[in-house]
Amino acid sequence: MEIKSTVTVIGGGVSGLFTALDLALRGIDVTLVDRGDIGYGTSGKFHGLLHSGARYAVTDPDSARECIQENKIISKIAPHTVKDTGGVFLGITDDDLQFSETFIKALNKVGIESKVIDVKEVLQKEPFINRDTKMAIWVPDKVVYGYDLLASVAITASLNGAKILTYNEVVEIIRENNNVKGVKVLDKINNNTNVIKSDIIVNTAGPWSFNIIKMAGLEEIPIMPTAGIIVVFDKRVNNMVINRLRPPSDGDIIVPYADSSILGTTATIIEDPDNFTISDEDIAMLVNEGAYLIPKLKNMRVVRSYASVRPLIKSEVSAREASRDFRIIDHEKENGLSGLVSVIGGKFTTGRLAGERVADLVSSKLGIKSASKTATTKLLSPNDINLLNYAEKIRLPKVIVRSILDRKGSLDEERYLSSLYILLSLISRGTM
Numbered sequence: 001m002e003i004k005s006t007v008t009v010i011g012g013g014v015s016g017l018f019t020a021l022d023l024a025l026r027g028i029d030v031t032l033v034d035r036g037d038i039g040y041g042t043s044g045k046f047h048g049l050l051h052s053g054a055r056y057a058v059t060d061p062d063s064a065r066e067c068i069q070e071n072k073i074i075s076k077i078a079p080h081t082v083k084d085t086g087g088v089f090l091g092i093t094d095d096d097l098q099f100s101e102t103f104i105k106a107l108n109k110v111g112i113e114s115k116v117i118d119v120k121e122v123l124q125k126e127p128f129i130n131r132d133t134k135m136a137i138w139v140p141d142k143v144v145y146g147y148d149l150l151a152s153v154a155i156t157a158s159l160n161g162a163k164i165l166t167y168n169e170v171v172e173i174i175r176e177n178n179n180v181k182g183v184k185v186l187d188k189i190n191n192n193t194n195v196i197k198s199d200i201i202v203n204t205a206g207p208w209s210f211n212i213i214k215m216a217g218l219e220e221i222p223i224m225p226t227a228g229i230i231v232v233f234d235k236r237v238n239n240m241v242i243n244r245l246r247p248p249s250d251g252d253i254i255v256p257y258a259d260s261s262i263l264g265t266t267a268t269i270i271e272d273p274d275n276f277t278i279s280d281e282d283i284a285m286l287v288n289e290g291a292y293l294i295p296k297l298k299n300m301r302v303v304r305s306y307a308s309v310r311p312l313i314k315s316e317v318s319a320r321e322a323s324r325d326f327r328i329i330d331h332e333k334e335n336g337l338s339g340l341v342s343v344i345g346g347k348f349t350t351g352r353l354a355g356e357r358v359a360d361l362v363s364s365k366l367g368i369k370s371a372s373k374t375a376t377t378k379l380l381s382p383n384d385i386n387l388l389n390y391a392e393k394i395r396l397p398k399v400i401v402r403s404i405l406d407r408k409g410s411l412d413e414e415r416y417l418s419s420l421y422i423l424l425s426l427i428s429r430g431t432m
Contacts, residue, residue: 001194005031005163007362008183008198010170010212012036013043014348015326016204017150018355018374020164021157025377026363026370030162031196033185035169038425039150041273042206043348045308047230047264048257049241050074050082050144051349054089054114057106059247063325064110066350071142073352073375074149080381081149085256087141087241088122090133090293096245097135103245104137114139128237128296141241143257146348151421151428152379158428159380166429168194173201173215173340180216180339200362203342204354207273207309213342218335222314222327223344225273227307228265229282231290234301236261242293251289254297263290263297265308273309311344326354328361382420391423394430 007023009016012034023030034040053067075082091097107114115138122129122136158164165185172184174195182197203212207225236256244252255262263286283305291298326346332338341361346354356372363370391401401423407416 001192003031003163003194003196005029005196005198006366007031007200007202008033008196009202009204010034010183011041011204011206011208012038012150012154012164012166013041013204013206014039014150014153014351015043015206015343015346015354015358016202017153017157018352019202019204019343019358020162020355021153021160021377022355022359022372022374023362024157024160024162025373026359026368027161028363028366028368031165031198032157032162033165033168033170033183033196035167035188037166038154038164038428039147041208042308042310043150043351044146045230045306046146046348047253047262047308048143048146048255049253049349050142051347052087052140052142053110053112054087054107054139054141055243055248055253057110057112058102060325061106061110063347063350064106064112066325066353067347068110068112068140070349070353071140074144074349075142077375077377078149078152078379078381080383081145081152081379083143083145085141085143085240087139087243088117088126089137089139089243089245090122090129091135091137091245092130092133092292099246100135100137107139112139126238126240126242128294129242130293130295135245137245141243143241143255144348145258147418148421149379151424152381154428155385155424156377156380159385164428166425170212170215173212173217175217175337178337180337199339200365201340202358202362203340204358207311209311209342209344216331216337216340218331218337221329221342221344224269224312224314225271226310226312227268227276228310229268229278229286229305229307230262230264231283231286231305232303233261233263233297234303235259237294237296237300244293249289251286252293254290254293260303261294261297263287276307276309278305278307311346326350326357328354328358330361380424382424385427387420387423387427390427390430394427396423396426396430
């Protein structure tokens, strides 16, 4: 089967989904493909933090400014996916305290609200933190429920005309001389191959972007796949996001995500995003570092661990020091290959902004002058649409939807809430 679409977006992570939504809101015919479900890759494996930017205020101020801007925007357009926990940076050692002056000055410079709060006050809210804590600085960190946000973007994009084709893996980039004309995809659900003809291909495949570049006949992209290991504990022991008052390091952030505490993270450059092993030594190192913030972690059970492979912008510095900003590559300008744009770098928090910037470039190439609307468009939640009606459209048995909806008001309502967002994902895929 051949499908025609003005733009094809490769990658159903946060940047790709917001790109598709942004283009759809401008009236541009767009199709998004991903080899798995939405959030299959990096965007489904971060630590749940909606950054205030404080973490990067000293080392990466541009990224910090973007984070605080997007923190506020995401909180407004998708409040159903955000929990305003606040965050606190704890100074425990003398080195931490020496860093505090530099840290506060950097926060003020990039416009991130902060305040020094009494350690006794923090202990009332966070009784498990290190009793040797000498200083605490509050910042507007928040928690964002990743899949909920991605599903909300997907359904909003779909109902505004975007085609969301999950479980469709790109197996070939179609070229005519120095022009990209489309992609060939393997439909992994129906086991057939389709062709999507497009004027522009947007590559938002994250750490897998290099595979798309090679398919297009190019040899290099300035990407540095970096694995961040994350540990999940069997219970939640903090209410705010707890950070160490020092430059970004391993094991220096603990996020209260649902009923768990999530400890992160590392920064290790790897070669293959699909072939990375987490060792017991990695987990032990993270727990030991995290225990400086919350000593109780050493005696808690680690439920599981996972790794988020981040597509950092390649540089001469270490993976820990590399910028968390994003970069948009116009391959027509850089490689003489028209019809292909790639996005590398960035964070979950700044995915909307990346989508806006990509859509600006694509719109310019297409001669379309409409402006971005994603900063002011409210994202749909399960409460905003009739799930039973849409389930019928995608031939999903109503009994499945009803059994999920009937959990509302029951003992297990919270446990079944994530199923509603899976339904949104199915609906966004099935209304095409």
